[in-house]
Amino acid sequence: MKFNYYMPVHMHFEQDAVKKYKEELLKIGTKALIVTGKHSSKKNGSLDDVIQVLNDVKIEYTIFDKVEENPSLETIEKAAAIGLQNKVDFVIGIGGGSPMDASKAIAIFIKNPNINKDNVFSSGKLTHIPVVAVATTSGTGSEVTPYSIVTVNAQKTKKNLGQKVYPEIAFLDSKYTYDLPYNITVSTAVDAFTHLVEGYLNSNSTVMTDIYGEKGFELFAECFDNLIKKDLNKEFRDKVMFASALGGIQISQNGTSLPHGMGYPLTYFKGLPHGFANGVLTVEYLKTFKNTEKLNRMLSILKLKDLSELKQIFDKLFTVHIDVTEEEIVEYSKAIFSNKGKLKNHPEQLEYQEIENIYRNSFK
Ligand code: NAP
Ligand code: ZN
Numbered sequence: 001m002k003f004n005y006y007m008p009v010h011m012h013f014e015q016d017a018v019k020k021y022k023e024e025l026l027k028i029g030t031k032a033l034i035v036t037g038k039h040s041s042k043k044n045g046s047l048d049d050v051i052q053v054l055n056d057v058k059i060e061y062t063i064f065d066k067v068e069e070n071p072s073l074e075t076i077e078k079a080a081a082i083g084l085q086n087k088v089d090f091v092i093g094i095g096g097g098s099p100m101d102a103s104k105a106i107a108i109f110i111k112n113p114n115i116n117k118d119n120v121f122s123s124g125k126l127t128h129i130p131v132v133a134v135a136t137t138s139g140t141g142s143e144v145t146p147y148s149i150v151t152v153n154a155q156k157t158k159k160n161l162g163q164k165v166y167p168e169i170a171f172l173d174s175k176y177t178y179d180l181p182y183n184i185t186v187s188t189a190v191d192a193f194t195h196l197v198e199g200y201l202n203s204n205s206t207v208m209t210d211i212y213g214e215k216g217f218e219l220f221a222e223c224f225d226n227l228i229k230k231d232l233n234k235e236f237r238d239k240v241m242f243a244s245a246l247g248g249i250q251i252s253q254n255g256t257s258l259p260h261g262m263g264y265p266l267t268y269f270k271g272l273p274h275g276f277a278n279g280v281l282t283v284e285y286l287k288t289f290k291n292t293e294k295l296n297r298m299l300s301i302l303k304l305k306d307l308s309e310l311k312q313i314f315d316k317l318f319t320v321h322i323d324v325t326e327e328e329i330v331e332y333s334k335a336i337f338s339n340k341g342k343l344k345n346h347p348e349q350l351e352y353q354e355i356e357n358i359y360r361n362s363f364k
């Protein structure tokens with residue numbers, strides 16, 4: 001047996017966690033840059049909770065509330081400039097993966113004022129000011145991962161910033177997700193599920209990370225029922241938030257694999273939400289596995305007979321309406337086939353033609 005495991009995030013998974021553990025913020029810094037999206041954190045109570053506790057513990061703050069979905073390096077530069085002007089010494093990301101990922105990148109840009117969108121990928125390992133994450137979707141697991149996925153317009157793609165920024169503290173309070181609309185609940189849950197799948201069926205998986213994957217599949221065996229029945233009760237919200245965090249912990253160790261890499265152009269060029277971009281490719285991806293032992297274990301924990309039953313669940317949950325031309329399939333396939341980072345996480349040898357077929361068959 002052999003594994004390396006490092007997960008340095010202090011997680012508080014609890015109702016009213018932000019208020020209960022407010023004193024911990026005093027150990028992080030003295031002036032915060034709150035980084036959030038345009039609307040949702042103002043409606044779901046997360047922004048109010050954070051502002052209230054910062055006032056309570058007398059930590060000053062500045063708010064940047066303009067993070068868009070799939071945050072761009074341009075937005076990150078703007079927010080970092082505001083952080084620098086205000087001399088903040090930590091960042092609090094509130095929202096889904098977009099604000100949380102943006103907050104990690106902003107923490108790097110603030111710590112290294114010479115870094116900008118043009119040199120960030122060629123600057124070697126960079127340090128950062130501390131980050132606190134408040135999750136308001138149950139999907140990305142970004143609150144526990146070191147990744148920051150950013151939109152790089154110069155390269156017409158989304159990619160991992162390539163730095164490691166683990167939040168110091170992750171607040172997981174599912175009450176912020178109670179009013180998450182059904183379609184976002186589904187797309188983010190599908191994202192969490194694909195993290196579990198890609199982290200589990202992964203060249204880097206270990207006996208340690210499999211524990212997270214298998215617990216996550218056990219939870220999804222129930223969560224899929226809730227999603228299909230649109231029974232989004234509080235117990236479900238807790239369960240899917242937990243499953244999402246488990247997926248995050250798993251990919252923090254193993255990374256994601258091909259569906260994530262293959263999904264980025266579907267988001268960049270076709271505007272498909274991140275979870276659906278991975279989800280639409282997942283079944284065809286899983287069909288390429290030659291050694292099905294672990295895949296079958298996953299299906300059995302999910303209480304599914306075979307991949308066609310997983311496909312039926314996905315068909316009930318979402319339909320993807322985008323046109324992908326033959327030329328685009330070739331273009332996207334070539335891009336992923338040259339992405340060594342993603343390919344090496346896939347545990348089997350995969351031929352180029354199989355990648356084209358995953359795209360082609362997923363959009364039949
Ligand atoms: P998101 O892009 O953060 O948010 C999607 C939408 O949901 C936004 O319109 C947002 O509104 C809204 N929203 C968020 N929380 C809400 C709530 N509680 N109630 C109502 N609406 C809410 O979605 P996401 O799927 O969580 O994040 C996707 C991003 O994370 C992608 O860029 C993806 O590549 C990245 N990602 C990162 C990791 C990682 O490990 N770091 C892993 C997977 C994916 P507002 O804009 O108004 O907030
Ligand atoms: Zn994802």
